[in-house]
Amino acid sequence: MPFFFDHRTFREASYLNGFSGNSIERWSEGRDEASLAEALAAENAGFHLFAEDRAIVKFGGERIAAFFRADEARELGLDPDSLILLGIAPEGPRFAGLVAADTVLPEGIRATDLRSLAVEGALAAADLAALAHARSYLHWHSTNRFCGRCGGPLAPLRGGVSRKCQACGTEHFPRVDPVVIMLAIDGERCLLGRQPRFAPGMYSALAGFLEPGEAIEEAVRREVKEEAGIRIGRVAYYSSQAWPFPSSLMIGCHAEAISTEVERDAAELEDCRWFEREEVLLMLAGVHPDGILVPPNMAIAHQLIAAFAEWKEA
Numbered sequence: 583m584p585f586f587f588d589h590r591t592f593r594e595a596s597y598l599n600g601f602s603g604n605s606i607e608r609w610s611e612g613r614d615e616a617s618l619a620e621a622l623a624a625e626n627a628g629f630h631l632f633a634e635d636r637a638i639v640k641f642g643g644e645r646i647a648a649f650f651r652a653d654e655a656r657e658l659g660l661d662p663d664s665l666i667l668l669g670i671a672p673e674g675p676r677f678a679g680l681v682a683a684d685t686v687l688p689e690g691i692r693a694t695d696l697r698s699l700a701v702e703g704a705l706a707a708a709d710l711a712a713l714a715h716a717r718s719y720l721h722w723h724s725t726n727r728f729c730g731r732c733g734g735p736l737a738p739l740r741g742g743v744s745r746k747c748q749a750c751g752t753e754h755f756p757r758v759d760p761v762v763i764m765l766a767i768d769g770e771r772c773l774l775g776r777q778p779r780f781a782p783g784m785y786s787a788l789a790g791f792l793e794p795g796e797a798i799e800e801a802v803r804r805e806v807k808e809e810a811g812i813r814i815g816r817v818a819y820y821s822s823q824a825w826p827f828p829s830s831l832m833i834g835c836h837a838e839a840i841s842t843e844v845e846r847d848a849a850e851l852e853d854c855r856w857f858e859r860e861e862v863l864l865m866l867a868g869v870h871p872d873g874i875l876v877p878p879n880m881a882i883a884h885q886l887i888a889a890f891a892e893w894k895e896a
């Protein structure tokens with residue numbers, strides 16, 4: 583077997599990150615213009631509903647339900663023009679659709695942001711991932727109304743796989759914005775920063791958008807240099823996370839520091855410093871004496887930090 587599989591497993595680290603584990607078969611290639619109507623006619627069709635960017639979920643009993651049946655979706659005011667066929671889940675076809683932002687929801691049904699749902703951990707992983715899938719598509723369709731080439735109107739193709747310009751015929755595909763998120767490591771310590779918008783006491787790995795023309799490793803080195811003044815040597819990919827706010831891919835790496843003096847970019851970070859592994863373990867456990875924290879375990883940053891702090895010699 584080739585060497586590059588030697589240290590891999592089928593249970594890769596990305597499965598520890600929230601929004602992973604989607605069980606919807608997207609069926610993007612096999613479908614045609616009739617597929618949406620055909621899937622809609624299925625008795626077991628399920629609908630992931632959103633009011634703007636907030637997921638509509640049903641609280642009842644022990645579980646939160648993340649999708650609705652056709653009659654329930656109609657009662658909640660589903661806008662049929664917003665419908666997107668996400669694909670086929672084991673339980674049947676799955677759609678994403680919008681209800682009006684001012685819809686009055688009945689008892690037991692709430693509009694909730696996905697980040698809170700993910701942090702609470704009350705949804706099954708596959709349901710949370712399906713909501714992320716739905717949110718990114720709905721957002722892309724609702725913000726891409728006109729052709730970037732000629733300004734003509736766009737209409738969805740094949741149930742929402744893409745959009746086609748009604749004037750010049752150009753087909754536009756949903757975009758994903760790659761972000762690098764990296765934990766710089768210097769022996770037994772790692773580099774964490776604090777953005778002003780973070781919750782009190784929270785520190786995280788540095789992150790930034792990959793720019794056109796960059797390789798992942800180049801973006802990692804540039805971001806750490808820009809934000810913290812630290813030079814990076816080797817870069818090791820660890821895991822990735824779909825981040826549906828609205829449609830990013832977080833690419834998580836560990837990065838070997840080859841300089842140690844922090845020169846913080848004050849416009850981005852209100853603090854940035856080295857943390858010893860022992861201190862990071864207290865932060866992960868939520869028992870740091872100063873109340874310093876890392877992001878919750880659904881976040882790729884948490885998993886990158888935990889992988890460093892909990893690492894043991896084999």
Ligand SMILES: [Zn+2]
Pocket residue numbers: 729730731732733734747748749750751752
């Ligand atoms: Zn056009």
